[in-house]
Amino acid sequence: MSSVILLTIISLSVIACVAAVILYFVARKFKVIEDPRIDEVQEILPAANCGACGFAGCRNFAEALVKADSFEGLNCPVGGSAVMEEAASILGKTALVTDPLVAVLLCNGTPENRSRTSLYSGVLDCRISHNLYIGETDCSYGCLGYGDCVRACSFDAIFMDAAIKLPVIIDDKCVACGACVKACPRNIIELRKKARKDRKIYVACSNCDKGGPARRACKVACIACGKCVKVCAFDAITIENNLAYVDAKKCTFCRKCAVECPTNAILEINFPPKKPKVEVQVETTPDNSNV
Amino acid sequence: MLKTFPAGGVHPPENKITANAPIQYLPVPENVIIPVSQHIGAPATPVINKGDYVKTGQLIAAAKGYVSSNIHSSVSGKVNKIDNAPDSSGYKQPSVFIDIEGDEWTDTIDRSPEIIQEVVLTSEEIIKKCVESGIVGLGGATFPSHVKLTIPSGRKCEVLIINGVECEPYLTSDHRLMLERGEEVLIGTTILMKALKVESAMIGIESNKPDAISHMSKLATDFKGITVIGLEVKYPQGAEKQLIKALINREVPTGRLPLDVGTVVHNVGTAFAVYEAVQKNKPLFERVVTITGKSLKHPGNFFVRTGTPLSSLIDAAGGLPEDTGKIVAGGPMMGKAINTTDVPVVKGMSGVVLIPLTESARMKINPCIRCAKCVSVCPLNLEPYLLMTLTEKNLVERAEKERITDCMECGSCSFICPAGRPLLDYIRLGKSIILKMIRERNLK
Numbered sequence: 123m124s125s126v127i128l129l130t131i132i133s134l135s136v137i138a139c140v141a142a143v144i145l146y147f148v149a150r151k152f153k154v155i156e157d158p159r160i161d162e163v164q165e166i167l168p169a170a171n172c173g174a175c176g177f178a179g180c181r182n183f184a185e186a187l188v189k190a191d192s193f194e195g196l197n198c199p200v201g202g203s204a205v206m207e208e209a210a211s212i213l214g215k216t217a218l219v220t221d222p223l224v225a226v227l228l229c230n231g232t233p234e235n236r237s238r239t240s241l242y243s244g245v246l247d248c249r250i251s252h253n254l255y256i257g258e259t260d261c262s263y264g265c266l267g268y269g270d271c272v273r274a275c276s277f278d279a280i281f282m283d284a285a286i287k288l289p290v291i292i293d294d295k296c297v298a299c300g301a302c303v304k305a306c307p308r309n310i311i312e313l314r315k316k317a318r319k320d321r322k323i324y325v326a327c328s329n330c331d332k333g334g335p336a337r338r339a340c341k342v343a344c345i346a347c348g349k350c351v352k353v354c355a356f357d358a359i360t361i362e363n364n365l366a367y368v369d370a371k372k373c374t375f376c377r378k379c380a381v382e383c384p385t386n387a388i389l390e391i392n393f394p395p396k397k398p399k400v401e402v403q404v405e406t407t408p409d410n411s412n413v
Numbered sequence: 414m415l416k417t418f419p420a421g422g423v424h425p426p427e428n429k430i431t432a433n434a435p436i437q438y439l440p441v442p443e444n445v446i447i448p449v450s451q452h453i454g455a456p457a458t459p460v461i462n463k464g465d466y467v468k469t470g471q472l473i474a475a476a477k478g479y480v481s482s483n484i485h486s487s488v489s490g491k492v493n494k495i496d497n498a499p500d501s502s503g504y505k506q507p508s509v510f511i512d513i514e515g516d517e518w519t520d521t522i523d524r525s526p527e528i529i530q531e532v533v534l535t536s537e538e539i540i541k542k543c544v545e546s547g548i549v550g551l552g553g554a555t556f557p558s559h560v561k562l563t564i565p566s567g568r569k570c571e572v573l574i575i576n577g578v579e580c581e582p583y584l585t586s587d588h589r590l591m592l593e594r595g596e597e598v599l600i601g602t603t604i605l606m607k608a609l610k611v612e613s614a615m616i617g618i619e620s621n622k623p624d625a626i627s628h629m630s631k632l633a634t635d636f637k638g639i640t641v642i643g644l645e646v647k648y649p650q651g652a653e654k655q656l657i658k659a660l661i662n663r664e665v666p667t668g669r670l671p672l673d674v675g676t677v678v679h680n681v682g683t684a685f686a687v688y689e690a691v692q693k694n695k696p697l698f699e700r701v702v703t704i705t706g707k708s709l710k711h712p713g714n715f716f717v718r719t720g721t722p723l724s725s726l727i728d729a730a731g732g733l734p735e736d737t738g739k740i741v742a743g744g745p746m747m748g749k750a751i752n753t754t755d756v757p758v759v760k761g762m763s764g765v766v767l768i769p770l771t772e773s774a775r776m777k778i779n780p781c782i783r784c785a786k787c788v789s790v791c792p793l794n795l796e797p798y799l800l801m802t803l804t805e806k807n808l809v810e811r812a813e814k815e816r817i818t819d820c821m822e823c824g825s826c827s828f829i830c831p832a833g834r835p836l837l838d839y840i841r842l843g844k845s846i847i848l849k850m851i852r853e854r855n856l857k
Contacts, residue, residue: 240752243775245835250842255752256503331497331505 159212160184166208168200172276174299175199193218200297221371223298223313225279225291230326230389231264232286236340252307260339263328265289265310274305293320315370322391323373323380325350330363337385344387350379415620417645418655421792423825425648425746427621431585431705434713436593439729441516445488445720446498447473448508451760452547452555454480459509465492470519470696473509476544482557483547484509487698487718489517500759501742501751508757511720522695528596529692532604539608539691546690547697547760551682552576552651553743555761558687561677562608571675573614574660575602575684577629578644578651580619581744584764586701587681589714591618591625594685595632601684602639604691609677613638616681617660621646648746649823653678655792667819682763702726702758706767708734717758723765724754738773741766746824776833787826787836793819797826797836804843809850812843818851820844 164184171179175198177186183198187209190196197220198205210217236259242251248270256262267287272280279295280302282288291302293316303311310328325344329336333345346364358372359379368379368388380388450456457474461467467486474484490513497505518524534542540562548558564570575598579587591598602614616633618626620643630641644650644659654665656678663674671678679687682700689695698719705712710731717726723740727733733740733754741748742756745766787797795816803812817840826836 243773245778245838247838247842250835250838253842253845254502254749256499260503262504 157188160188162212163187163209166201166205166212167198168205168297170200170276170297170299172200172297172299172301174297174301188213190215192216199223199299222316224293224296224316224320225298225300225302226312226314226322226324227265227289227291228310228312228324228326228328229263229265229288230342230387231259231261231340232288234286235342236261236264248305249307261329261336261343263308263310263330264340266308270305270307271302271311274301276301317370317375320392321375322370322389323375323377324368324370324389325366325387326389327365327387330365332364336364342386345385347384349382349384350388353378353382415643415645416659417647418650418658418792420794421790421825422647422649422655423790423828424646425582425828427646428582428705428707429585429588429621430583430707431703431712431714432588432622434585434589436589436701436714436716439715439717439721439726441488441513441718442721442725444490444493444510444512445718446508446510446722446757447484447487447720448498448500448506448757448759449474449484450506451484451719452482452549452557454478454482454557456507457481457484459495459507461492461495461509463492463494466490466514467492467511468517468519470522470698472696476547476557480557480560482549482555483545483696485547485696485698486511487720488513490514499753499756501749501756501762503752509720523693528600530600532600532607532691534604534607534691536608536610539604539687542691543608543687545696546686548683548686548690549697549760550680551686551700551760551763552680553747553761553763555759558679558683561679562605564609564672568672569675570609570611570672570677571613572661573602573606573609573611574656574671574676574678575605575614575616575681576651576653576656576678577616577618577622577625577681578656579622580646580648580651581746581748581764582648583705583766584703584744585705586703586714586763588622588625589703590685590701591622591629591681595628597688598681598684599629599632599636599639600692601686601688603636604687605679605684606638611638613640615639615660616641617644617650617656618642619644619646619650649792649821649825652792652821652823654821667816697760700758700760700762702762703764704730704767705764706734706737706769707772708736708769709767710734719759720757722754723751723756723758726758726765727754727767734767734769736769736771737767738770739768741768746828747822775835778834779832781834782832784831786829786831790825790829792823792825793821795820797840798834800843801834801836801839804839804846809843809846813847813850817843818847 164181167180169180175183177183202222206217238258239260240258242258246268248266248268251266257266265288269282271289272282277295277297279292280289283290298313327344329343336343337345344366346361350366351359356372356374358369360367377390380390455477458477459474461473468489471486473486476483490511493510493512495509498508500506540559543559549555577587577591606614626643633639633641657671665671665674686697699716702717703714704726739750742751742762781798800812800817820840824837
């Protein structure tokens with residue numbers, strides 16, 4: 123009995139030794155030499171593997187960073203410039219300055235603003251509904267509200283507000299990876315430049331129809347009247363395809379366009395409440411007469 | 414033993430309520446909206462201007478390119494405007510708005526009731542006539558007919574198949590057309606045979622229309638080379654590939670055309686339209702539309718001018734019933750629910766079905782239980798449950814390998830699924846994504 127155990131131990135040990143020798147030589151023969159900096163760079167990346175950089179994952183992006191001669195066209199929107207600078211210092215390159223972005227929904231078609239004209243009983247998927255027909259309202263450009271963007275977001279930054287039937291983007295959580303932008307079949311989510319205190323001024327409408335039909339479909343549609351373009355002193359607003367657009371890079375947040383907009387299509391978000399209107403008028407009238 | 418296709422198929426309730434309702438002429442409405450794109454291919458370009466007076470049958474939009482089709486005015490009157498108007502999907506597309514004044518036809522159209530038997534035009538002239546008259550496939554796909562009639566050099570069509578199957582439940586427009594305009598359909602078939610230079614033609618009719626089979630068989634004895642064949646009732650026998658398999662037992666390979674197996678398929682409606690175009694010089698601006706529904710007062714079949722708002726048609730059939738849940742343009746299997754009755758009747762609209770609320774509701778979506786009923790009913794031997802899951806999980810490349818683009822969207826899988834899964838919805842989505850991918854790939 124004891125001899126069997128002994129024999130087993132000896133034979134297994136011999137096999138182990140032989141295998142170890144073979145593995146040693148195989149490992150030497152097929153050794154993959156990898157840049158150790160890849161691991162270092164990967165370490166500082168956010169490890170979200172969201173694909174916002176355009177690569178398959180964080181490791182893939184780290185390899186690309188190490189290989190690249192300059193950081194031109196390479197950016198991790200999730201980590202932002204802090205991470206990119208850190209990566210640059212590891213690799214001895216210079217990081218490019220990029221503006222932090224945030225996703226913004228270009229539609230304000232709440233049930234109050236946009237009445238429902240039909241009832242959709244199909245699959246609750248924006249892409250299917252979009253391919254099938256115009257949607258439950260008369261606006262063929264606006265939000266369908268079935269939450270493809272919510273499902274696409276890996277950062278829990280979007281949720282569907284049941285009361286307004288529109289997705290709401292939480293600025294603090296949004297990393298501008300662009301997954302929602304790609305998921306939306308109506309292309310109504312835009313990545314805009316982030317401003318101080320998350321302030322935003324933008325045209326919350328995507329309707330390219332002429333004024334009449336647009337307004338009939340939705341109370342807060344942009345009717346391309348051009349009042350905002352006239353009032354803007356900074357050339358930040360342009361009108362294309364019956365739709366006004368506020369350039370976040372040129373906008374100085376003077377908020378004149380939002381006041382001027384007859385349909386309230388231009389939204390101003392995260393601003394302190396305005397002073398009562400009467401006071402404003404009293405203040406501005408003498409100024410005007412002086413001029 | 415009647416012929417049919419072997420793989421898959423379903424038997425939805427037929428509900429052919431209007432089978433005995435003779436075709437009536439729908440009165441001309443007050444104004445029409447004629448979309449410039451009523452066919453597969455490039456939209457036509459309007460050739461008239463705002464304020465112009467047009468006559469019935471006058472060309473108002475010319476075909477743009479080869480795979481496109483002419484659009485003719487279906488009424489006489491003044492062009493109010495050329496603007497975007499919602500089509501059956503609600504999305505807007507360019508259309509010609511005409512305010513009707515009287516009903517003055519262009520002089521070239523022969524409006525006499527005589528049936529002209531003798532075909533004088535040559536093959537090329539017939540095809541030219543089809544191009545001029547804006548003939549498209551009236552079975553529902555609206556593919557420009559002249560493309561199917563032009564045989565590339567070196568290829569040969571052996572037999573023409575005329576599709577009188579009408580496998581969609583409820584619809585009876587082709588059925589009534591064969592009963593009431595049988596002779597014209599047969600002359601149209603002869604014209605198509607001449608255009609394709611074939612000696613024989615087969616007319617396939619499902620056996621749930623015994624009157625049409627006997628009527629057409631009797632008439633066909635006077636026509637050389639035309640045989641009428643009764644087929645077993647099975648959906649989707651009216652699909653091109655299934656009908657070819659049923660009639661001549663040939664299989665059209667993936668991504669190929671019927672011509673690759675030596676045949677061309679045209680609908681009876683198309684044959685009638687070709688007769689009118691070639692013998693009577695009448696362009697395609699009128700078609701038979703079945704308006705039906707269980708709670709509709711006077712369901713029937715109507716000759717409707719294109720551009721007529723659906724509401725006029727519904728009014729003629731007794732008005733919109735209160736319990737209507739869905740208005741489906743086309744048949745209940747492949748048709749599409751519409752969101753407003755303002756949409757115009759177009760060349761491809763073979764029927765309108767008003768489905769009561771009690772029947773229109775969708776089933777609750779339950780998990781797939783792998784019963785494989787969808788696989789067994791798929792006439793193209795696909796695996797619908799798999800294609801749906803792959804699309805749902807965004808694995809579209811795999812779905813492409815599983816031949817998702819072969820799907821003709823007959824809806825048998827969704828119809829049979831005991832778990833109420835929206836198989837076709839997802840397959841359609843997958844198809845649209847993949848077709849877009851293929852287009853981008855081809856551009857590179």
